[in-house]
Amino acid sequence: MTALKEFQRLEAAGLWRNGANAQRRDVIVSLGEATLTITDLQDRPLAHWSLAAIVRKNPGAVPAVFYPDGDQDETLELAANETTMLEAIDKLRGALDRARPRPGRLRSLGIWGTLAATLAGLVIWGPNALQSHATRVVPEVNRKAIGQSLLKRIERLSGQTCRASGSAPLLARIAQRTGVEQLLIVREGVTTSLALPGGLILLNRSFIEDHEDPDVAAGAILAERIRAEAQDPLYALLKASGLKASVQLLTTGTLNEATLDAYAEAKVAQRRPTVDEDRLLAAFVETNIASSPYAYAIDKTGETTLGLIEFDPMTHQETQPVLTDQQWVALQNICG
Structure with missing residues (x-):
């Protein structure tokens, strides 16, 4: 861009x-x-x-x-x-x-060459390797377009993403602090968080509205960031959509509407996978964010999140708040 x-x-x-x-x-x-x-x-x-x-x-x-x-x-x-x-x-x-490729004989040769290479890859590599290859070679602009297309479909289920006056710089600040590209808040549909291709992270409004400490929302974003690092959101899309989607993406740079519709509906309904606790703790250390608030938000008893509580890297440490109290109160009205 x-x-x-x-x-x-x-x-x-x-x-x-x-x-x-x-x-x-x-x-x-x-x-x-x-x-x-x-x-x-x-x-x-x-x-x-x-x-x-x-x-x-x-x-x-x-x-x-x-x-x-x-x-x-x-x-x-x-x-x-x-x-x-x-x-x-x-x-x-x-x-x-x-x-974009130019029309004419050269473009035709390029398309047929890509298709031949894709089919050869399917035979030689197998489905998983083909999906991995497609994930690696897709340009960033195509990733962002796919992510935006998925977002539009998810908004049909969750409603428009929340946006209040003055909220954009606050979301950008949280995104920068947690190491993600773009953060959006959804009203419903996505029950916790969801990473989309192109660097989009969707976060349910409850992490903003229901907690007095912004470290809770930051923890949820860090957990989703780790999921996206463990499995690229574009790869997850191709894996769920079958080989035809990978071939189409490699040959045209796009995915059809039916594929995106089906994936958006399925993804919203799925429960997010658990995150490795050691990797999550490392992310809290890296970003200088306390892990205990998120741990207690996930489990009030602390039994299933004991490691995040006992090894909170910010215990007895002076930390820079994710947002000031005034900023956090303002952001809590993002969904009106």
Whole structure:
């Protein structure tokens, strides 16, 4: 996303429509590193669009009309005077177009060569190795697009991710402290936490609203980070979706809607696997965060989390709080 560094933290006014028969709404459009975030005038999130999958419906015409690839009924209009935002989107689309393979004989040869190599890999390596290979070679922009597509499907089950005025920098601070790329808070559906391809970590609102110590939420994020390190979220997706998904990803760089729909529904319902206690303790040490608050939040008796309590690295230590008390109280209202 280096093509967009000069446009970071850019906002613009627009008109958004959720479907073909929906009424257009006044919205604020915010440009992030990987997404366009669309919020209402009260700063409540309405949609997240992957920057890698934005299509302009009327090139050269005004007002500019955009839609997320695969859903032409959902549209965003930007007026001609929103020149900086339009320039940013056009610059990104141009950068992505230059990065894509060119049509013609060379592209055809490349596709058939990739397909042949994939089929050969299936015969030689076996399914697990093929899925691992696909996980390694997929570009980061494709990972982020897949992650955003999954997020959109999960939001159908959990509702829109929570976002209150002033919450974005607080979430970014927690993410930086815990060593994750992006943190989002969900209302329901995801019962605890969930890592998605592209560096997204989803955290249930209860870790924010039901605890007075931000170390509890930090502990849940660290646990999910370790799960993602143990098994890449993209690999987990390919593993659950079968060989056809890996072949499709290797040959087209995308996954079909049915695959993403099925995975999102299954993943939300699944219980998260337990985390190795030694690795989790090491993460608490690395980030200078107390482990006891998280341990007691998971098990009030402390019986099943005794190691996190007895070997809390911050016992009798002076620590830098994840958030100040004032910041934490403000963040607890993130879901309204």
